[in-house]
Amino acid sequence: MQSLETQLNQALEGIKQRDELIASLKSTIHRKQLIIASIQRDWQMKEAKLSGDSIKRLHEAFATSTNNAGLKEAINVERKRK
Numbered sequence: 410m411q412s413l414e415t416q417l418n419q420a421l422e423g424i425k426q427r428d429e430l431i432a433s434l435k436s437t438i439h440r441k442q443l444i445i446a447s448i449q450r451d452w453q454m455k456e457a458k459l460s461g462d463s464i465k466r467l468h469e470a471f472a473t474s475t476n477n478a479g480l481k482e483a484i485n486v487e488r489k490r491k
Contacts, residue, residue, distance in 0.1 A: 439475065442475040443473070443474075443475055446471070446474055446475050446476060446477055447468070447471075449477055450467065450468065450471055450477050450480060451464070451468070453477065453480060453481075453484070454467060454484065457484045457488070459484065459487055459488070460487075463487040463490070466487070467480070467483055467484070467487065470483065471483075
């Protein structure tokens with residue numbers, strides 16, 4: 410029979426391992442969302458027939474965005490910029 414202290418230490422170690430797994434999974438999900446948003450953004454900008462410079466500027470501006478809220482407005486601003 411294990412002592413209460415040993416059981417507690419094992420439980421705490423299990424919690425630590427699960428916390429690390431959760432953090433890793435959250436990171437993976439975030440990277441996936443960034444990739445999906447980038448692909449969607451690229452498609453929308455090509456559909457809008459923006460110049461290469463405009464596309465580059467918008468990709469930089471939205472680089473850390475996991476959604477493309479405001480992209481339509483940004484595309485309109487880039488069109489007016491020409």
